Amino acid sequence: MLGLAGKTATAFRHLSGGERQRLSIALALAGSPELAVLDELTTGLDPQARRDTWSLIEDVRDHGVTILLVTHFMEEAQRLCDRVAVIDSGRVVALDTPAALAAGSGMEQRIRFRPSRPFDDRLLTGLAEVTSITRHGDQVQVTGTGDVLSAVARWPARPPTGPRWSPAPNCCTPT
Numbered sequence: 001m002l003g004l005a006g007k008t009a010t011a012f013r014h015l016s017g018g019e020r021q022r023l024s025i026a027l028a029l030a031g032s033p034e035l036a037v038l039d040e041l042t043t044g045l046d047p048q049a050r051r052d053t054w055s056l057i058e059d060v061r062d063h064g065v066t067i068l069l070v071t072h073f074m075e076e077a078q079r080l081c082d083r084v085a086v087i088d089s090g091r092v093v094a095l096d097t098p099a100a101l102a103a104g105s106g107m108e109q110r111i112r113f114r115p116s117r118p119f120d121d122r123l124l125t126g127l128a129e130v131t132s133i134t135r136h137g138d139q140v141q142v143t144g145t146g147d148v149l150s151a152v153a154r155w156p157a158r159p160p161t162g163p164r165w166s167p168a169p170n171c172c173t174p175t
Helices: 017-029 047-062 074-080 098-104 148-157
Strands: 035-039 066-070 084-088 091-096 109-113 130-136 139-144 165-168 171-174
Touching: 017 035, 017 047, 047 066, 047 074, 066 074, 074 098, 074 148, 084 098, 091 098, 109 148, 130 148, 139 148
Parallel strands: 035 066
Antiparallel strands: 084 091, 109 139, 130 139, 165 171
16 A cells, blocks of 8 residues: 555665655554554655555545644645644644634744745735745745745646736746
8 A cells, every 4th residue: 555565575774765654654554553643654755655645544544543643744734634733842832623723823924935936026925825025135035824835835836816927038027
């Protein structure tokens, strides 16, 4: 189920990081447990392996196994978890559904990145989660609320609304 069938004769030290992670998941699920504790489930996995693993965990969960998941990926928590506990310095500081935590946080967040090509700031300021954009040299800082990180991460793949935009060699211009 985890794509390790061809690795049965391979010593652990010779497995790649992703293969080691998948083996850890297989060992946690061996014997059909009622509860499986998965710590940083998809660390080291490529995007396709991450999605495949999420599907596997959803299937395992749907067959009655309770999953206790430790993750830093909000997207993973939103997809796999019914409830999320946010822990800070060993204390539970929030406990709710992923959607309620994302919607109710109201906390302003900042994301800083270096774009691979120039773009018009209006492409991001049009996102509901984005409250402002500032530039610091070649870096862009986006400030927002809610699930601003996911909104910004999905933005390049999303078709723009409003005026159509098409990239030019060194800028983005309205068409």
